[in-house]
Amino acid sequence: MVLGVPRPIVVAPMAGGPSTTELAMAAGTAGAVGFLAAGYKTPDAVAREVAELRTSRLPYGLNIFVPSSPPADLAPLREYRRALEPEAQRYGVDLPQLRLDDDDNFTAKVEIAAAAAVPLVSFTFGMPEASAVQALRSAGCAVLVTVTDVEEARRAAAAGADALIAQAGSAGGHSATTSPAGYDGSSTTPELVRDVVAAVGLPVVAAGGTGTAADVRRALAAGAVAVQAGTAFLLADEAGTRPAQRQAMLSGRFTETVVTRAFTGQPARALRNRFTDAWSASAPVGYPAVHHLTAPIRAAAAERGDPDALNLWSGTAHRDVRPGPVAEILSRLDG
Ligand SMILES: Cc1cc2nc3c(=O)[nH]c(=O)nc-3n(C[C@H](O)[C@H](O)[C@H](O)COP(=O)(O)O)c2cc1C
Structure with missing residues (x-):
């Protein structure tokens, strides 16, 4: 074998x-x-x-x-960046400029x-x-x-x-x-x-x-x-x-998984949370641009022990x- x-x-x-x-x-x-x-x-x-x-x-x-190669049309990525501004404010972070390199x-x-x-x-x-x-x-x-x-x-x-x-x-x-x-x-x-x-x-x-x-x-x-x-x-x-993911998995609060591009621009299965509910429908294709874009939000959420904006990957x-x-x-x- x-x-x-x-x-x-x-x-x-x-x-x-x-x-x-x-x-x-x-x-x-x-x-x-x-x-x-x-x-x-x-x-x-x-x-x-x-x-x-x-x-x-x-x-x-x-x-x-x-x-991965960058998407030909960057407009959906720019639009997603604009849409995420309230999330950035909520977590007290700045969204980075679009970064397409991988x-x-x-x-x-x-x-x-x-x-x-x-x-x-x-x-x-x-x-x-x-x-x-x-x-x-x-x-x-x-x-x-x-x-x-x-x-x-x-x-x-x-x-x-x-x-x-x-x-x-x-x-x-x-x-x-x-x-x-x-x-x-x-x-x-x-x-x-x-x-x-x-x-x-x-x-x-x-x-x-x-x-x-x-x-x-x-x-x-x-x-x-x-x-x-x-x-x-x-x-x-x-x-x-990470402790925040361990706690989320043990909490019994998250009972479903969804496939989402909301965190990284590449489909991934995660525990359904506030962030996946809010952004899965509008998130564009575009790894790693979306990964870089949401990184400060996810880092701030992890620091606060807030599982609702974390990518809680799970099958x-x-x-x-x-x-x-x-x-x-x-x-x-x-x-
Ligand atoms: C938290 C997490 C991180 C993962 N990171 C990678 C990775 O870096 N490379 C990779 O090939 N697959 C990665 N995967 C996918 C696994 O290789 C595998 O396909 C998946 O875990 C199988 O499904 P299951 O989680 O239901 O067992 C990751 C999966 C999870 C849950």
């Missing part, structure tokens, strides 16, 4: 805090595999984390964001992965160039590409991926979709896995809506070689999930999430 670990479970990369080296190592120690999340981090920080995992000799992976240091991160021969490298937010995939494979890395439909699966296979992560609409956090305007987040994991397996002859890791051992069994029965779960590990002792299985050590959460999923 492409993952080379006894348990068919991947602890998902979760950029923005939850993914820590402790989380990835605890997953590896318990017979699963954990991913580091390179998103939003400097190359130096990524290199340090990779070195730590490498020294541990545990299996692990590194996830990298593929840069310099998440893609090339440097790919080079770090290749130089360290990271065992598993996954991509999200789009298709890496075939040259990047080849460079990683030549360095001894297995390359996984996150896809959300059959067409993306075919493109990832053509780019030379070793395996695919089939991410259904039930998944927490950003969707990897390359068609963010039309994305409705309605696909379910077993269905998507069956379609992708039938279309492309590559191993498929299922992602989305995993809360129980029955969810894992259903994904494997549909043809997946493993399941990548994120939300289930947000309350893990080893996760770096549809959020009700099954329990705190505890990773090893215990894995035993529940793999029972």
